[in-house]
Amino acid sequence: METTRISSVQVSFGDAAVMIHKIRTLAAELTIYTGKPMPHTHVYYECHVILDGAACIVSENEMIYLQKGELVIIPPGKRHNSCQIQNMEDDLVFAVTLENIVGEKGYYPMFLQALNRVGCVPVMLESAQINRLLQFSALMEEDGVRVYCMQKMMAYEILFSLFDSIGSFQMPAGMPDVSPKQDRQNITLDWLVNSYPSLSKIAGELGYTTRHTARLIRHRYGMNLGEMWQKKMLETAKKRMEQYPGETLNQIAVQAGFPSADSMKRAFLKWEKIKPVEYREQHS
Numbered sequence: 001m002e003t004t005r006i007s008s009v010q011v012s013f014g015d016a017a018v019m020i021h022k023i024r025t026l027a028a029e030l031t032i033y034t035g036k037p038m039p040h041t042h043v044y045y046e047c048h049v050i051l052d053g054a055a056c057i058v059s060e061n062e063m064i065y066l067q068k069g070e071l072v073i074i075p076p077g078k079r080h081n082s083c084q085i086q087n088m089e090d091d092l093v094f095a096v097t098l099e100n101i102v103g104e105k106g107y108y109p110m111f112l113q114a115l116n117r118v119g120c121v122p123v124m125l126e127s128a129q130i131n132r133l134l135q136f137s138a139l140m141e142e143d144g145v146r147v148y149c150m151q152k153m154m155a156y157e158i159l160f161s162l163f164d165s166i167g168s169f170q171m172p173a174g175m176p177d178v179s180p181k182q183d184r185q186n187i188t189l190d191w192l193v194n195s196y197p198s199l200s201k202i203a204g205e206l207g208y209t210t211r212h213t214a215r216l217i218r219h220r221y222g223m224n225l226g227e228m229w230q231k232k233m234l235e236t237a238k239k240r241m242e243q244y245p246g247e248t249l250n251q252i253a254v255q256a257g258f259p260s261a262d263s264m265k266r267a268f269l270k271w272e273k274i275k276p277v278e279y280r281e282q283h284s
Contacts, residue, residue: 007140009151011159014107020155021095022140039081042095045115046074049092049125049133057081059120065244066122069130071162075119092133106188111163113195118166121255122243129161193217197229233257234267241280249276 010019021044039058048057048071055066059080066072073096074080098115100108125133136154139147192202202225203213217225237256240247247255253264261276268276 009140009155011152011155012101012103013111014104015101016103016108016111017099017101018111018155018159019097019099020140020159021097022137023093023095039079041077041079042074043076044095044097045076045119046080047094047096048072048074049130051091051130051134055091057120062120064120064122067243069125069127070122071125071165072122073115073119073166075116078120092130092137094137106191110191110195114163114166117195123166124243125162125165129158129165132158132161189216189220193221193225193228197225199225229257230267231271233264234271237264237267237276238279238283241276242283245280245284249280252276 007022008019010017012018048055048066050066050068050070052068054068057064057066057072057074057080059074059078064072096115098108098111132154136151136158139151139154188206189202192205196202196205199210199214199217202217203210206213206216208216214224217223217228221228223231233256237252237258240252240255244252249264250261253259253261256264258264258267265276268274268279272279274282
């Protein structure tokens, strides 16, 4: 008797091969039935989409609370288990693997950085994205040449949409529109400023001095690198305040990437002109 079925679709971006796996096992179904999931790890990125109800995933010592419409990605090697699941059998679970292959350089580290950065952080998806994922999931159960071609096309579309949602392909706030004729330096700079908060790291990747790199960033985005990352962390903090009213300001500061609640307070005063506690009261 077959106890495990794996359907996979692979697409390539330069030197990155991304494979999406749909795994159905008898063991998984028994786990859902008994309601007693065991702590475990994977060698792949485990992607959960909550279609209904709510969920709580314990990742090492962290509790990740999920609501309907949210996605969470558990990175490889993260010990975790699911609990307090409602309608878990209706939720969508994919495995994603990433391989470094021969091709144009730069795509593999970009995907790797993005997946690890968003690991264990809930991301709200749009209903159109969830519907497309459900269509893709159903398509992965079918066979045939036509189905194979449709799977490939949908995989590219879905991956780009998901990476856009987790902020990897999004342009920083205030950045001018991107022209189709945008040169390689600007494309590289857009990726680097969204990946690294270190000016010296970005300068090293570009092969420029830190002074020249700082001028490039200021000219292109209208602010320095520190301000850009401060605004990114501020947006994360604002979303967590709205989505997780039970978290303390210290917890929110840590989750958003601030070194302390005081530094988050200074960011709120600078960009929002109010204190974090006042923002929470206004958006509770």
